[in-house]
Amino acid sequence: MKKERLYLKIANIIEEQIANETLKFGDKLPSIRTVQKIYNVSMNTAKQAFLKLESKSLIEPRLREGYFVSNTSPRRFPLPSVGKLLSSPDEKPPDDLIDKVVSSMTSEGITRFSLGTPSASMLPTAKLNKGIFKKIRELNNSGTSYHPVQGSAYLRRMVSKWSMVYGGGLTENDLITTSGTMNALFHCLLAVSKPGDTMAVETPVFFGTIQIAKSLGLHVIEIPSHPLTGVDLAALKKVLHKITVCCFTTNFSNPLGSLMPDNHKKELVNMLAEYDIPLIEDDLYGNLFFGTERPKPCKIFDKAGIVMWCSSVSKTLAPGYRVGWVAPGRFKDKIMRHKLLQTISAPILYEEVIADFMEHGRYEHHLRNFRNRLYANCLHFQRAIEEYFPDNTKISQPQGGFVLWLELDERIDTAKLYDTAIRKNISFAPGRMFTLQERYHNCMRLSFALEWNDKLENDLKRLGRIVKNSL
């Protein structure tokens, strides 16, 4: 056999395996070295076979993780619509709905597609515990004394080191630790706005962001956002003159899962710098990418110090630890003072445990596995929803994170549907939670950071039936 034929033959065999679903989409392929040994060919031939398959979009590489079967089945369901630019003074905060759904999040015995954090079984709790035992022994006075208000230097050093991966270029002195990302957001808002000011957010947007804005007396403008590329910059530009501060999740927004392209990020930062409008960048999902590399934050395009980059380990390691941080650019002094006055000092134990976890490669190792599981779950969910939900369903195509946004038949009110579902021990997040305006009644957010198994698939099937029955 000639060399060309050889690699084509191997590619054909694998293509056949994909076609007959011996290899399903989301599955990891054998490594190039394994293929080389199985077929007794050169490394080069094995590589060529993979490149051939990749060129046909049948498989896709992921950094340091090898090749995976792509989602080759044509999408049956289209993307959800883009929300309109709305800032009606006739806002209706969905507080009661949020309270109801949030209270269900701690109930046991129900399938919580409503969750905003990964299922505890997907987190490396035992390994983190080891870190606690170690750190209790190492910490000065075992952590019973006050700590510097800026937070653990060890954690700040690790986060700044980590930021190098995507060109962050932060130093430990650029960072302040916070009690999770929401707390970082709160500090940023307090530093740059006053009651009566206006904040721009994506739409749909995480409900906590609009609730915190309202609690501080801010107006909110919801900027149209594309399910794939995020904030519509042209729409934003139209209202810039009204805006005091922006708060965007450029990497895997919640609930859309959109990823703002780098050139948009750069344009956004330049535009805001020109108008001297601070940007709170909520980058808490950035490490949960499905692509080949960690997306960049806007922060790296920020020369004027207007970007306040916020992140945490709440979505990746331990929500309950409340370990987050902010790189607040030129607002650092103000935020340090607010943190000092509001809590004097933060408990340092968990910050040190996380830093230790990062330094010794455990965080990277966990993230690699976690991302694979999330991506596989995302594909499972999309397939199941295409199978069990009505034909006119629209569904997002997240490129990271762990939530899906569904747009259902417009006659459906998901707030009512929620009550039906919860009686059948299923919870989800109704669309109305993600806006201050009267819209998204027919939408829902589903978390896929849950253990995939037959029961879960059956629960999606049951949820699909509840949707169908409501029509």
Added chain:
Amino acid sequence: MKKERLYLKIANIIEEQIANETLKFGDKLPSIRTVQKIYNVSMNTAKQAFLKLESKSLIEPRLREGYFVSNTSPRRFPLPSVGKLLSSPDEKPPDDLIDKVVSSMTSEGITRFSLGTPSASMLPTAKLNKGIFKKIRELNNSGTSYHPVQGSAYLRRMVSKWSMVYGGGLTENDLITTSGTMNALFHCLLAVSKPGDTMAVETPVFFGTIQIAKSLGLHVIEIPSHPLTGVDLAALKKVLHKITVCCFTTNFSNPLGSLMPDNHKKELVNMLAEYDIPLIEDDLYGNLFFGTERPKPCKIFDKAGIVMWCSSVSKTLAPGYRVGWVAPGRFKDKIMRHKLLQTISAPILYEEVIADFMEHGRYEHHLRNFRNRLYANCLHFQRAIEEYFPDNTKISQPQGGFVLWLELDERIDTAKLYDTAIRKNISFAPGRMFTLQERYHNCMRLSFALEWNDKLENDLKRLGRIVKNSL
């Protein structure tokens, strides 16, 4: 010997021991049972001897701790003056001075009379660590998951149980946990005030309280406060019409150490209820009493729900844990919402560790020893200051807590004196930190929650010399 003579004879022997300083003031006397055995007399006779000594004010009982030698030496130094009612719009926040002094608090190698927390060596750190190891094993998901926003039910149950001791009558549902007392204060202020409102505080007052008020855009009225009995209610009454909220430390105010009598507390609460003015009661020193029983908080006189009772273990167990709580009366819902929005959830580990410490009697045991040490230190400090400081020094008579307030010759500027002292490795808190007005330049606060030993006495002597030299 007749019975009368017998008890008198014993009383005389002990009186003699006190006179020749075999028993020094602050020392614990042998128990009544021991005295009974030593002198081979009846319990009753031993008791009568003690009563005789008590009637002469030579000894004093402390609840469940036995009898102690009283401070019988006449005070050489008078009490500090009472500050005037001031709310000049020409406020000068002492932020720079505070920053300077606070930054010295984490420096090693200097004697920190400036500290606002007990020396780590006086805290039961090893015992708390045991609690951590226990709780990590017991907690659901080891504490990595989100927790209910109201905070650990176990801690709230223990705090409410504890509150029974002084007639608190709180239930676990009346309480919300916070990240220390300052965080409780912040939540309370956010719930009941808006920028432009006016808050009344004691004078002198803890600098953190005025800084947090200014950061929220509040005006501050400093109410005259007596070094022994606290807030002057007549003075407060005069300005009630201007006030939105009061924030007082009725039990062992910082820096004066005053204790508001129960009838004042009752009058205060009734007066504020009549005007519908909320009271933030900062009761973080209440458990550190030198008298026979835990003083009551204003909260127990509160029928209208206007008192927000705040406390923590920052001054008694572990400042770095940031475990505090508030019983917010009728403002509970508002404060719960603020807490939710600002941090989603609080780490529960330390809250559970403290609850466990409380439940198993360890807190009470620690407090009993800690109070004895603090009281002895207070007497040591007062004696040393009378010996080493200028004759025109005035000094407070704290009835609990661990700070002394000194008023020096009015030509002295303690802010300048601070720079001299810090060069000689001694820090203290200059008086100007404790007011927004131009006053207390000649005052200083000294913490006595430090290990008493020859070095510490010598450092007080050196500080006295620095004061004398500056005249």
